[in-house]
Amino acid sequence: MRESTMERAAVSITPQQVQQQQEFASLLAALLAAKYTEAPRAHIRTFGCQANEADSQRMAGQLQQCGFVLCDNPDDAQLILFNTCAVREHAEDRVFGNVGRLKQRRQADKHLRVGLCGCMPQQEHVAEQLKQSFPFVDLVFGTHASPRLPELLYKLYTTGRRVYDISAEQNEIVEGLPIERGSGVAAFVPIMFGCNNFCSFCVVPLVRGRERSRAPQAIVDEVRGLVAAGYREITLLGQNVNSYASEGYDFPRLLRELDAIEGDFWLRFTTSHPKDCTHELLDTMAQGKHICRHLHLPVQCGNDAILHAMNRRYTAQHYLDLAAYASEVMPVRSCRIFPSPATSLSAFPGKAMSSSATR
Ligand code: SF4
Numbered sequence: 001m002r003e004s005t006m007e008r009a010a011v012s013i014t015p016q017q018v019q020q021q022q023e024f025a026s027l028l029a030a031l032l033a034a035k036y037t038e039a040p041r042a043h044i045r046t047f048g049c050q051a052n053e054a055d056s057q058r059m060a061g062q063l064q065q066c067g068f069v070l071c072d073n074p075d076d077a078q079l080i081l082f083n084t085c086a087v088r089e090h091a092e093d094r095v096f097g098n099v100g101r102l103k104q105r106r107q108a109d110k111h112l113r114v115g116l117c118g119c120m121p122q123q124e125h126v127a128e129q130l131k132q133s134f135p136f137v138d139l140v141f142g143t144h145a146s147p148r149l150p151e152l153l154y155k156l157y158t159t160g161r162r163v164y165d166i167s168a169e170q171n172e173i174v175e176g177l178p179i180e181r182g183s184g185v186a187a188f189v190p191i192m193f194g195c196n197n198f199c200s201f202c203v204v205p206l207v208r209g210r211e212r213s214r215a216p217q218a219i220v221d222e223v224r225g226l227v228a229a230g231y232r233e234i235t236l237l238g239q240n241v242n243s244y245a246s247e248g249y250d251f252p253r254l255l256r257e258l259d260a261i262e263g264d265f266w267l268r269f270t271t272s273h274p275k276d277c278t279h280e281l282l283d284t285m286a287q288g289k290h291i292c293r294h295l296h297l298p299v300q301c302g303n304d305a306i307l308h309a310m311n312r313r314y315t316a317q318h319y320l321d322l323a324a325y326a327s328e329v330m331p332v333r334s335c336r337i338f339p340s341p342a343t344s345l346s347a348f349p350g351k352a353m354s355s356s357a358t359r
Contacts, residue, residue, distance in 0.1 A: 017148065018176050022065070024150035029067030031157060036078075040111075042068035043077035047095060048085025050237050050270065051208070052118055054188040055146060056083045059117075061178030062149045070180065079113045079153075081139075086119035086126070086203050095120060099134055106136040113156065115139035117146055122207035127166045135162075142166040143208050147177060168209075175218050187231045191219050191254070192238035197273065199300075200311045204239055211239075213246040216254050220261070227263040234258075236269040242276035251276075252284040259288040270296045275314040277322055279329075286329040293330050297322070 032040055042063045046056040059081065060070055074080050082099060085091040099116060106112050114137050121127045122142030130140050139156050141149075145165040156163045173193065181187055194209040195202075223234055236258075238244060244251040251269075258267055267290045272281075274297055285291050301307050302316045 021062070021148060021150045021177070024154045025062065025065040025067075028150060028154045028157060029065070031154075032067040035157075039067055039069045040078040041071040041076050042079040042081065043071050043074045044081045044083060045074065045098065046083045047091045048083075048087060048119065050188055050235065051190065051239065052083050052085060054190050054237055055118065055143070057181050057188070058177055058179045059083070059146060059149055060180035060182070064180055065178050066150050066153055078111050079115065081115040081117060084116060084118040084120035086123060086207055092120060092126075096134075099137060103134075103136050113138045115141075117141045117143075119143060119203070119207040121166050122168075123203065124166065127164065131164065138162055140164045140166070142168075144168060173212050173214050175214075184230055186233040186235070187226050188235050188237050189219060189222055189226070190214070190237045191241060191269075192244050195239035196243070197240060197313075198311060200309065208239065211243060211245075213238075213244050215246055216249040216257065219254065220257055223258050223267075224261050227261055227265050231265065233266045233268065236267070238269075239271065240273045240276060241269045242272050242278070242281065252278070252280045255281070255284050255288065255291060259284075259290050261290070265290055267291045268294060272297050274299070274319050274322060275312070279325055282322070282326050282329055285326075295326060 042060075044056045044060055044063075046052050063070065063079070063081075068079060071077055080102065082095055084095045095116070099114065102112075102114050106114055116130060116134075116137055116139070119142075121130060121140045122144070127140060127142075130137055139152060139162070141152055141163070142165070145152065145167055148165070152163050152165055155161075192211060192213040194211045195205045196211045198205050219236075226234055242251050244254055249257075255267070255269070267288070272295060277295075277297060282295075285293055285295070297319070299319055300310060300312055302319075304315045307315065
C-alpha cells in the first residue's frame with residue numbers, strides 16, 4: 001500500500017461540481033465502510049502520456065477520498081481502473097488485451113469492479129465496442145467525465161449496474177480536487193488542457209477538447225507549495241505549453257514568474273510546438289536559474305509538403321532556425337533539444353523514408 005501524499009489539483013469542472021463530488025466521495029466512503037471489514041483496494045494502470053499520468057494521480061486522490069486504499073498489484077485490487085491512450089494503436093490493443101484477461105476473474109469474483117477511462121472511450125466507436133464486446137467492464141468514462149469519478153463510482157456501487165459516461169462537455173478550470181502524487185521528489189503540474197491545433201494525424205483535440213489555460217497565480221502557488229514541500233523536479237504539462245495564455249500571461253512570462261521562486265528545484269516543461277516556440281522562450285530558458293535546458297520539440301517530418309499535409313504550420317527551415325538559435329543562446333553542451341523520434345511519424349500518407357530528412 002502506498003502512503004498518502006494527497007494534495008490539490010486543477011481540473012475542468014465547475015465549482016459546484018467540486019463540492020458535489022466531495023459529497024459523493026463521503027457517501028461512497030460510508031457505504032464501503034459498511035460493506036467491507038477492511039478498506040477496499042484500488043489499482044490504476046496508466047497508458048500514454050504525462051497528461052494521463054497527471055489525470056491518474058488526481059483520480060488516485062479521489063479514490064482515497066472515496067475510501068479506497070491504493071495498491072500496486074492489480075491481483076490485490078477490488079477495483080481496477082485502466083486510464084487509456086488513443087494516440088497509438090499499439091496502446092489501444094494492449095488495453096483491450098489487458099481488460100480481456102480480466103473477464104474470468106471478474107465473472108468469478110463478485111467484489112471485483114473493472115473500469116476503463118481516458119482518451120479511448122472518449123471516442124464513440126471505442127465506447128460502443130466496449131459496450132458490445134466487454135460486457136463485464138463495469139465503468140466506462142471519458143476524459144471530460146473523469147473529474148466526476150466519485151459520482152460515477154457511487155452510481156456503480158449503489159445500483160450495481162454498468163455506468164457509461166462519455167459526455168463531451170467542457171467546463172471552466174477550477175482548482176481543488178485531491179491528488180495523490182505517489183512521489184515526494186518529482187511532480188507534474190498541468191498548466192493547460194486540450195489543444196487547438198488539429199494536426200491531421202492526431203486525435204487529442206477531439207478527446208481532450210479545446211485549449212484551456214489555468215490562472216497563473218494558481219500555478220505559481222502550486223509550484224511554490226511543491227518546492228516548500230521538498231519536491232525537486234517540477235514538470236509543467238500541456239499538449240502545447242507554448243500556447244499557454246491566461247490573464248495577460250504567455251508561456252515565457254509564466255516561466256519567468258516560476259523561475260523567480262526561491263528554492264532548490266528544477267523546472268521542466270512538455271510539450272512544445274515549433275510554430276509557437278519563440279526566441280523569447282529560448283532566451284527565458286537560457287537566463288533561467290531553475291529552468292532545465294531540455295527542449296522537447298517534436299519535428300514530425302523534415303519535408304515541407306508533408307508538414308503542410310500534417311497541418312503542422314511550420315517548415316523544416318523554421319525548425320532548423322529554432323535549433324540554431326537555441327544552440328546560440330544556450331551553450332551546446334548544456335542545451336539538449338529533443339526532436340523526439342517517438343513523436344516523429346514514421347508513416348504518413350506520402351511520407352517515404354527518403355523524404356523524412358529532406359525539404
Ligand atoms: S499539437 Fe500535439 S496534441 Fe495538438 S493536435 Fe498537434 S500533435 Fe495533437
